[in-house]
Each structure stands twice: as structure tokens, then as C-alpha cells.
Amino acid sequence: MTDLVLEWMSFRRSGKIADLSAVLTAGANSRRAVDDLVTLGHAERIGTDGWRVAPPVLAGLPGGAVASAVLCGTRTPALLQSLDTASAAEGAEIELVRQGAGPSIIAVKASSADLLAQVALAAGLPLQREAGLHMLACTPSVSQWPRTPFPMVEGKVDSVRRFSRSRMQWVPSTLPEAAAAASGLFRIKRDWDWISLLKNGPAAASLIDDRVGRLASSAKCKAVQWMPESSVLSLPVQLYPPTIMARGLVLCSGRLPDFDRDTMRISFAGIRPGHLKLFLALTGLRLQ
Incomplete structure (x- = not known):
């Protein structure tokens, strides 16, 4: 399916995710198909719903x-x-x-x-x-990732969730808890959108990419497994890295990560000691 999608995108050069018809994707999710192609280095995302095919x-x-x-x-x-x-x-x-x-x-x-x-x-x-290694070396660390100071949301909201580093999943929360927290990542649903706020103190919060925020709130957690005999790195699916970092890991093998539904972990192949060292330094995560 995605071979056909990639060929179609290569001739089209750029467009919107909605341009991918169900016939073209064989009924699969169009956004997921584009995201996979972006992770593999075949395309780039433009805004929230656009794409552009990458040069060969x-x-x-x-x-x-x-x-x-x-x-x-x-x-x-x-x-x-x-x-x-x-x-x-x-x-x-x-x-x-x-x-x-x-x-x-x-x-x-x-x-x-x-x-x-x-x-x-x-x-x-x-x-x-050494495309994967070079891409990881050019990726900003989670601690240095761009974030925007943002006032704590006030008034009525539809939903508030907190990312639990001990459970590696989102748990229900409240706006007062988010406002009083000295640290942590919160997802807040307003009338028109969701935002991810990373707390830096009771009176300080920043907008941040959701994937980066989960990694930042999980710093120093022993969440990474690495099998040197197979060069496979795995981590909880909720700690899926931001796109540029995931692409660096994927380009160590050319393969998309495997997802294990039983353990809820993702695995990247071809990860050598140098890649592992860089990944741990970028994320602040630790080996189990």
C-alpha cells in the first residue's frame, strides 16, 4: 500500500493529507501513512495537514x-x-x-x-x-528543546490529564492540580484544542511538543532496554521520540520500529553503542 502512496506522492511532490484517497491507501489511515513516510525520511510535514516529498x-x-x-x-x-x-x-x-x-x-x-x-x-x-548517527548528533536534547512560556489555563476546561512517569501513561487530573504542580506534563483540552504544558514551578509553565514533554517528564527513568547481541533498542510506546529523533533511530536500519502490543513497547533495530549513547544523552533516560 505505502509503495503506491510513496510513488503517487513522488509525482505529486506536495499536497494535503486529505488528498490521499481511501482507494490509494487501501482504506488505511492517511495521516498514519504520511507520518510513517516522514519518519523514514521520504517526506516532510508542512503545518498540521500538509506534506512535501523529500529529495532522493x-x-x-x-x-x-x-x-x-x-x-x-x-x-x-x-x-x-x-x-x-x-x-x-x-x-x-x-x-x-x-x-x-x-x-x-x-x-x-x-x-x-x-x-x-x-x-x-x-x-x-x-x-x-552514517545517516542515523549524524541525524541524532544534530538533534537538540530534550532539555534544550524549544518551548514557549505560557500562562496556566484558567476557567472551565473539558479535560485535564497528567503524564505519570511511574505508570508511563496519562492519568486523570484537575486544573487546580496542574496549577499547583511544581513539575510534570499536563494535557489540557480547551473548547477548541488540546495543549501540552510542562510545569517548571508552581507559577511557571511552557507549551511543548507532546512527545518531547513526555520524555522531559520521564528524565532519569530506567525505561530503555538495549540488546547488544541483536542491536535492538526498546522503550515504552508512550516515550516514542519526536519525529527527527525517531528518524535518526530508524535510519540506523531503514526499518520502522516494531510495536509489541502485549508489552506496549516499541523497538528500533540497528542501534549500535554510539547510537545508544547519543540517545540516552539526548533524552535523559537510563538503561534498565
């Missing part, structure tokens, strides 16, 4: 016995033919891997980093070496 690029995966990179960005038949021709001419291999919730992974595998660079040059594509 070969995103280098962590080094190993074989130099490899995944194709990100726009994906047209002509571009795929060019990459296939360049790979065959240089003696590299193209591997196509299906993934359930996202478009197929198209990976170029070569015997050396220099050969991989020659394939990229022949195909007319930029090559970003």
Missing part, C-alpha cells in the same frame, strides 16, 4: 563487513531504474525488503564504502554516510 538520497547504514545504504526520499520508476543501472555497472547489489507498515526498503550493498560512493555518483544521488 542514499542514507548510509552503520558500518559492517558490507557497506550499505537505503534509498530515502522521492521514489519514481525512472529513479529506481537509474539506481539499478548504476549498481549493476559498479558491481553492487540492490536488496528489496518488504515491511508491513511502510514502503519496501530499497538497500544498496557494496563491498566497500568507496564502491558505495561510486554507485551514488553514477546514479546522481547524494550519499549521507
Whole structure:
């Protein structure tokens, strides 16, 4: 499904999420399909309901016995033919891997980093070496993430929730509790929208991205698991990172994270020690 969506978006170049018809997405959620493509580096979000396809690029995966990179960005038949021709001419291999919730992974595998660079040059594509590591290195830490001072909401509201760091989920709260809290993340539903407020003291609150706020309120929690033998990092689904950070983790393997409904955890593949160290430094989370 998302292979077709990505090809359609590549020709359309930009548009609104509502432009994706149910026929095109095979009845799947259009916003989820676009969000997955954004996380994989194929597109960017514009505002609340717009998208723009990203330029094509070969995103280098962590080094190993074989130099490899995944194709990100726009994906047209002509571009795929060019990459296939360049790979065959240089003696590299193209591997196509299906993934359930996202478009197929198209990976170029070569015997050396220099050969991989020659394939990229022949195909007319930029090559970003160690794409995941570089993206994580350029991501602001949660403690430095942009936030906007905002007065505490007053009057009647429809709903108030607090993020519980011990339970890793939203729990019911009240406006007086939010106003008196010295710390914590609160989601408040006003007449026309939801806002996320991070408390910095009884009289100080800031608007913040919801995903960043959950990470900020969970600082120093032992919530991260890492399996060195499989290079898999997992964390509670409520601590799903903001898009740019999630993209950095995803580009360590080219795969969307796996979701385990039984444990309510998400897992990212291809996470090496350097990636793990950066992720922990950016989020303030700790290993279990």
C-alpha cells in the first residue's frame, strides 16, 4: 500500500493529507501513512495537514563487513531504474525488503564504502554516510528543546490529564492540580484544542511538543532496554521520540520500529553503542 502512496506522492511532490484517497491507501489511515513516510525520511510535514516529498538520497547504514545504504526520499520508476543501472555497472547489489507498515526498503550493498560512493555518483544521488548517527548528533536534547512560556489555563476546561512517569501513561487530573504542580506534563483540552504544558514551578509553565514533554517528564527513568547481541533498542510506546529523533533511530536500519502490543513497547533495530549513547544523552533516560 505505502509503495503506491510513496510513488503517487513522488509525482505529486506536495499536497494535503486529505488528498490521499481511501482507494490509494487501501482504506488505511492517511495521516498514519504520511507520518510513517516522514519518519523514514521520504517526506516532510508542512503545518498540521500538509506534506512535501523529500529529495532522493542514499542514507548510509552503520558500518559492517558490507557497506550499505537505503534509498530515502522521492521514489519514481525512472529513479529506481537509474539506481539499478548504476549498481549493476559498479558491481553492487540492490536488496528489496518488504515491511508491513511502510514502503519496501530499497538497500544498496557494496563491498566497500568507496564502491558505495561510486554507485551514488553514477546514479546522481547524494550519499549521507552514517545517516542515523549524524541525524541524532544534530538533534537538540530534550532539555534544550524549544518551548514557549505560557500562562496556566484558567476557567472551565473539558479535560485535564497528567503524564505519570511511574505508570508511563496519562492519568486523570484537575486544573487546580496542574496549577499547583511544581513539575510534570499536563494535557489540557480547551473548547477548541488540546495543549501540552510542562510545569517548571508552581507559577511557571511552557507549551511543548507532546512527545518531547513526555520524555522531559520521564528524565532519569530506567525505561530503555538495549540488546547488544541483536542491536535492538526498546522503550515504552508512550516515550516514542519526536519525529527527527525517531528518524535518526530508524535510519540506523531503514526499518520502522516494531510495536509489541502485549508489552506496549516499541523497538528500533540497528542501534549500535554510539547510537545508544547519543540517545540516552539526548533524552535523559537510563538503561534498565
